[in-house]
Amino acid sequence: MSKNQSPSNANLLFAPLGKVSDNPTSYSPESLFPILRSTNRSQLLGFNPQQPLFMGVDIWNAYEVSWLGKRAKPELAIAKIQVPANSPAIFESKSLKLYLNSLNYLQVGSITEVHALITKDLSTVAQAPVQVQLISPDDWRHVRLTQPMGTCLDRLDLEINPSDTPNLLWLSADFQSAPVTEVLFSNLLRSNCPVTGQPDWATIFIDYAGPQIAQEGLLRYLISFRHHQEFHEHCVEKIFCEITAQCRPSKLTVYARYTRRGGVDINPFRTNSSGPWPENHRLPRQ
Numbered sequence: 001m002s003k004n005q006s007p008s009n010a011n012l013l014f015a016p017l018g019k020v021s022d023n024p025t026s027y028s029p030e031s032l033f034p035i036l037r038s039t040n041r042s043q044l045l046g047f048n049p050q051q052p053l054f055m056g057v058d059i060w061n062a063y064e065v066s067w068l069g070k071r072a073k074p075e076l077a078i079a080k081i082q083v084p085a086n087s088p089a090i091f092e093s094k095s096l097k098l099y100l101n102s103l104n105y106l107q108v109g110s111i112t113e114v115h116a117l118i119t120k121d122l123s124t125v126a127q128a129p130v131q132v133q134l135i136s137p138d139d140w141r142h143v144r145l146t147q148p149m150g151t152c153l154d155r156l157d158l159e160i161n162p163s164d165t166p167n168l169l170w171l172s173a174d175f176q177s178a179p180v181t182e183v184l185f186s187n188l189l190r191s192n193c194p195v196t197g198q199p200d201w202a203t204i205f206i207d208y209a210g211p212q213i214a215q216e217g218l219l220r221y222l223i224s225f226r227h228h229q230e231f232h233e234h235c236v237e238k239i240f241c242e243i244t245a246q247c248r249p250s251k252l253t254v255y256a257r258y259t260r261r262g263g264v265d266i267n268p269f270r271t272n273s274s275g276p277w278p279e280n281h282r283l284p285r286q
Contacts, residue, residue, distance in 0.1 A: 024102035029121045031102055033095035036088060040234045044241045045168070054240055054252075056085035056270040058233055059280050064263035065100055065134065067114050068107040077111065077134040078143065079118065080280055085270060087128035090233060097262050111136060146281040148203055150183030153219040164224040166238070171221055171246035173211035179250070181209040186222050187285075189256060194229040202232070202258040203283055204239070210249035218243075232258050236268040244272075257283050 024031060041047050060081035069075045079100070083090060091099075099121070108114055115134050122130040135143065189204040204222060206213070221242075225235060240254040253271040255278055265286050269278055 024098060025105055026102065027106040028099065028102035029124075031095055031098040032121060032125045033092040034089040034125045034127075035092055035231075037085075037090060037233075038088070040230075041237065044237055045245050046241055047237075052086070053244055054085065054237070054270040054272050056268065057277060058083040058085065058090065059267040059269065059278075060096070061260070061265050061267070061280070061282075061286075062096070062100055062263060063260065064097075065103065065114075067103045068105065070107070070109055072107055074104070075111065075114075075136075077114070077136050078140065080133040080135065081118075081122065082131040083122070083126050084128050084130075085233075085268075087126040087130075089125060089127050090231075091122065091125050093231075093264060093266065094262070097264060144279075144281045146279075146283065148185050148187070148205070148283060150185045150205060150207070151215075153184055153186040153215055153222070154188055156216055156219050158216060158220060158223075160220065160223055163227070164220070165227050166221060166224045166242075168221070168242040168246055170217040170224070171243055172214045172217050173247035173249075174214070175211045175248075177212065179210050180212045181251075182212075183207045184213070184215065184218065186219060188219075189222050189235075190226040191232070191235045192227070192229045194231060197229065198261070199226075200232060200258055200261070201285070202256040203285070204236075204257075205253070205255045206239075206243065207251075207253040207255070208243075208247075208249040209251040211247060213243070213247050213249075232256065232266045233268045236270055240270045257286060259285050 047053060062079040065077045065079045066074050111134055115132055119130060119132045184206045185203060187203045189202040191200050192198065193200060236254050236256050240252065244252060251273045253273060255269045257267045258265055
């Protein structure tokens with residue numbers, strides 16, 4: 001285990017991630033590997049499972065979903081998957097890919113049957129209701145591409161130490177002036193898979209109300225995740241908790257749109273506001 005890897009990921013020794021895995025040649029729901037959220041959350045600053053700091057959802061988009069139709073001709077869809085942030089478990093990303101690949105050999109009568117099957121299997125592993133939408137090729141024209149909205153932090157001319165690791169003391173806010181409401185974003189968030197060490201890139205949005213957050217310190221903090229080894233969901237929750245502790249916003253939303261790997265992108269959304277969930281629109285890098 002490297003110095004930047006969280007001890008919460010020790011159970012991943014048994015996960016398929018980072019190992020040579022044969023693609024299933026038959027329907028294999030047992031390919032799905034659960035990871036308990038509670039293990040990582042026990043490491044979060046100020047997190048109390050009895051009074052969570054946030055609610056939210058993990059939005060997964062899977063672009064390589066296929067199965068066999070009635071006459072064994074392959075059928076295709078894009079899957080949009082929403083896992084509630086209060087689910088006891090998430091599924092490890094490679095295990096999801098293996099599971100979806102196993103559907104390639106399954107012959108079913110309709111897309112409705114495939115939808116019901118995926119929904120059941122993912123909900124079983126997450127131990128909570130998972131929402132699934134399958135978009136067939138006839139409806140792909142409705143899949144939207146959008147641009148980030150808000151103030152881009154990347155315009156700031158900072159001198160960065162490439163070896164920096166996350167330090168919450170870079171986060172600060174102006175508690176003497178009037179509160180503000182703003183959306184800040186950066187395209188420079190890079191974290192790393194805790195098992196394979198492969199980089200994961202994202203555009204991250206900080207939507208808040210309260211004391212104005214110092215932008216240079218926030219950008220320095222976000223860039224420093226480039227050596228941090230943690231899953232997408234865990235990075236977003238760490239950022240949420242540490243901004244909450246240091247900057248004390250009255251409302252806070254942290255939303256990361258990660259680029260896809262292996263035909264899947266993962267987009268964690270955490271908020272303490274009762275506003276609407278985000279639209280699942282792809283960004284240019286996705």
